[in-house]
Amino acid sequence: MIDLIPFILEHLVIVLVATGISVVIGIVLGIVAYWLRFTAQPILWFSEAVQTIPALALLAILMILFGLGNTTIIAGLTLYALLPIVRNTHTGLISVPAAIKDAARGMGMSKLQRLFRVELPLAFPLVFSGIKISVVNSLSIAVMGVLIGAGGLGYPIYRGIQTQNLRQIMSGAIPVMIMAILFDFLMSAIERRLTKHAK
Amino acid sequence: MITFKNVSKSYGRQVVLDDLSFEIKQGQFVVLIGPSGCGKTTTLKMINRLIEPNSGEIYINGVNIMRQNPVELRRSIGYVIQQIGLFPNMTVEQNIAVVPKLLKYPKERWKPIVRELLELVNMPYEENAHKYPSELSGGQQQRIGVLRALAASPPIVLMDEPFGALDPITRDCLQEEVKKIQKKLKKTIVFVTHDMEEALKLADTIVFMNEGKIVQMASPEEMLRNPADNIVREFMGRHMQGGESPDLYVEDVMRTRILKVPKTLRTLECIDRMDRWEVNSVIVINDDETYAGTVSLEDIHKQGKPGREIGELITEETPTVSRFYKAQEVFDQLLTSPCKYLVVLNDDRTVAGLVTRTSMTKAVGKALWGAEIS
Ligand SMILES: Nc1ncnc2c1ncn2[C@@H]1O[C@H](COP(=O)(O)OP(=O)(O)OP(=O)(O)O)[C@@H](O)[C@H]1O
Ligand SMILES: [Mg+2]
Numbered sequence: 370m371i372d373l374i375p376f377i378l379e380h381l382v383i384v385l386v387a388t389g390i391s392v393v394i395g396i397v398l399g400i401v402a403y404w405l406r407f408t409a410q411p412i413l414w415f416s417e418a419v420q421t422i423p424a425l426a427l428l429a430i431l432m433i434l435f436g437l438g439n440t441t442i443i444a445g446l447t448l449y450a451l452l453p454i455v456r457n458t459h460t461g462l463i464s465v466p467a468a469i470k471d472a473a474r475g476m477g478m479s480k481l482q483r484l485f486r487v488e489l490p491l492a493f494p495l496v497f498s499g500i501k502i503s504v505v506n507s508l509s510i511a512v513m514g515v516l517i518g519a520g521g522l523g524y525p526i527y528r529g530i531q532t533q534n535l536r537q538i539m540s541g542a543i544p545v546m547i548m549a550i551l552f553d554f555l556m557s558a559i560e561r562r563l564t565k566h567a568k
Numbered sequence: 569m570i571t572f573k574n575v576s577k578s579y580g581r582q583v584v585l586d587d588l589s590f591e592i593k594q595g596q597f598v599v600l601i602g603p604s605g606c607g608k609t610t611t612l613k614m615i616n617r618l619i620e621p622n623s624g625e626i627y628i629n630g631v632n633i634m635r636q637n638p639v640e641l642r643r644s645i646g647y648v649i650q651q652i653g654l655f656p657n658m659t660v661e662q663n664i665a666v667v668p669k670l671l672k673y674p675k676e677r678w679k680p681i682v683r684e685l686l687e688l689v690n691m692p693y694e695e696n697a698h699k700y701p702s703e704l705s706g707g708q709q710q711r712i713g714v715l716r717a718l719a720a721s722p723p724i725v726l727m728d729e730p731f732g733a734l735d736p737i738t739r740d741c742l743q744e745e746v747k748k749i750q751k752k753l754k755k756t757i758v759f760v761t762h763d764m765e766e767a768l769k770l771a772d773t774i775v776f777m778n779e780g781k782i783v784q785m786a787s788p789e790e791m792l793r794n795p796a797d798n799i800v801r802e803f804m805g806r807h808m809q810g811g812e813s814p815d816l817y818v819e820d821v822m823r824t825r826i827l828k829v830p831k832t833l834r835t836l837e838c839i840d841r842m843d844r845w846e847v848n849s850v851i852v853i854n855d856d857e858t859y860a861g862t863v864s865l866e867d868i869h870k871q872g873k874p875g876r877e878i879g880e881l882i883t884e885e886t887p888t889v890s891r892f893y894k895a896q897e898v899f900d901q902l903l904t905s906p907c908k909y910l911v912v913l914n915d916d917r918t919v920a921g922l923v924t925r926t927s928m929t930k931a932v933g934k935a936l937w938g939a940e941i942s
Contacts, residue, residue, distance in 0.1 A: 469654075469656070471649055472647070472655070473653075474618060475649065475653075476643070476667050477642035477667060478666075486655075487655055491655075491656065
């Protein structure tokens with residue numbers, strides 16, 4: 370039996386780093402799609418297209434660019450996580466009620482002030498639920514990292530498969546499941562608090 | 569002073585504003601009114617450049633607003649929209665302080681403003697400042713909407729049907745508050761409505777628009793006296809003098825505070841009550857509350873012996889009318905009959921009220937001029 374703690378920690382770090390990058394890029398893309406309406410279709414189409422690539426193929430392509438190791442799996446997860454965040458940011462921004470946008474403009478807010486003081490705060494609950502979806506997805510996809518030489522809980526699972534050891538497989542899989550459930554639970558709770566005043 | 573010079577606006581082929589020219593003087597309460605789609609909102613939004621004209625110019629105090637930075641222009645003009653548009657992510661205090669903060673007022677300056685404004689509308693700071701808009705009633709929200717527009721003391725305030733969605737009582741209350749504020753703070757207010765009653769109540773000048781043009785621009789009194797055309801006349805509806813008579817019914821013109829006594833009451837007791845009510849006649853009712861007749865103080869003095877029951881003195885000379893009669897028919901009757909009043913009966917012959925000359929005059933006056941005249 371191997372010590373799981375380092376694998377769990379590394380798995381978490383990979384997922385969180387990827388989500389962090391994805392949040393930044395995703396929100397920026399969502400804002401661009403909102404501000405420049407003609408870019409909305411291409412941006413959404415791109416993020417959707419990325420998701421349709423099978424994970425194995427995507428990782429193989431990225432491996433050519435980034436080589437073996439954690440960088441490649443982080444890049445892959447970042448791309449996968451993009452869609453829910455971009456889509457929810459864009460949807461959240463366009464669904465801020467017209468009256469509130471009108472009021473913000475009428476009060477004399479500049480475009481940036483409108484975005485940061487009114488539109489993003491109101492869109493944030495939806496953005497956050499996009500982030501939640503991304504994190505939960507990434508936790509399970511990150512297991513694939515072992516195929517391109519990355520760390521995380523993929524390794525014990527892979528070892529288990531090779532040695533046909535079910536207990537070994539489960540010892541890697543169960544922590545992934547627990548983390549996914551835990552994140553889902555915690556982030557859903559935060560989500561509910563966020564939507565409290567957004568009426 | 570706001571000046572529109574030959575302002576036009578179209579969307580595609582649809583002409584929304586057609587060569588509009590007018591002037592609004594400083595400190596005036598101007599109400600834009602007209603049928604839906606006539607261009608009121610468009611006109612209003614041009615003043616703070618939320619919409620820009622295709623041609624023509626708009627000046628505020630002699631400065632062409634197209635030469636001004638739109639963001640700065642808007643900060644110097646208050647704006648209240650129909651849907652209220654409070655920012656749900658901000659507290660009441662933060663909402664009110666939006667423009668002062670945009671103008672970089674320090675906290676020591678905007679805090680007292682918020683407090684003062686909340687007091688102005690009787691919403692104590694401690695109780696309300698830290699609530700979110702979703703925790704307020706519709707009327708309170710709209711109050712905050714108005715305060716938000718006033719916070720940076722703009723000389724001009726634009727209001728687009730601010731009270732349209734409110735119940736009549738709250739609306740009345742807010743109308744009075746706004747009028748009071750306008751007078752006190754000497755604001756120029758441009759106010760959009762499609763409710764003539766509201767326009768008559770608030771306006772110094774009414775601008776009546778139709779199909780992107782000004783049909784008439786006049787004081788409320790002038791507009792009532794000389795409506796420019798049929799559309800204006802129709803809008804004035806029941807507020808008009810002459811013209812069609814307003815649809816008033818007896819129940820609209822009666823007084824309901826009346827002295828009713830049972831048949832069996834002793835005359836002395838009855839006189840006592842009439843004294844207390846300061847009336848000189850009473851309505852006598854049967855046991856089942858239906859109308860029996862009237863008795864005047866005179867009747868009692870003439871034939872009343874102490875200890876007699878009031879029922880024995882009833883005269884049935886006083887005319888009775890149904891509460892659902894047209895007021896106009898009753899009007900003539902009241903003027904020609906020797907009686908000073910008519911008894912108004914419900915369908916089941918119980919007494920609903922009295923039409924007196926005073927109650928009639930009051931009701932007609934109110935129908936003509938809107939508010940109660942004191
Ligand atoms: N962005 C737009 N695109 C096309 N047409 C528009 C636009 N905004 C307004 N209109 C049209 O311009 C006309 C005037 O609109 P406006 O909002 O000024 O009317 P209004 O007098 O305020 O009416 P209401 O009493 O219904 O609010 C309407 O016929 C409307 O359909
Ligand atoms: Mg309108």
